[in-house]
Amino acid sequence: MIAETVCSAVSVAGLGIAAVTAYRKRFLSAARIAAYALVPIGLVMTGVVQWAADTAFSPTAWAGIGVLGAAWALFATTRAVERRRGGTRKQRKAAAAAQPDAVAPRASAPSLGPATRPAARPKTGSRTDGSEDFSDIEAILKKHGI
Incomplete structure (x- = not known):
């Protein structure tokens, strides 16, 4: 009223x-x-x-809302656990069986023949320990006074 x-x-x-x-x-x-x-x-x-x-x-209505909340929590929890596991065993087996074989199993092999090494660059003489040549960078730094 x-x-x-x-x-x-x-x-x-x-x-x-x-x-x-x-x-x-x-x-x-x-x-x-x-x-x-x-x-x-x-x-x-x-x-x-x-x-x-x-x-x-109504206390009965609130109890019903609580029961619905508990049911929702159970659904959400089981769904989260199922996702974490990757589905049920039957679902995983069915997915593995339904997965087709590769169309071109040798597609990852190079198509231009065996790989060759690029030609070795000549060393400039001052560096014989195998490190890269930084003479151009050193020249630029000297030019700017660094």
């Missing part, structure tokens, strides 16, 4: 605000406010408010 009274009061207040907004020549906003104001009274007239009030204060 009190929920219906509150919804009716909210609707009346909203319609009053819509009337003031329409008086200020803001008709589009007034129509939108009136639409929002009519929702609570419409919910009262359809019985949704009574149903929601009965559900909100």
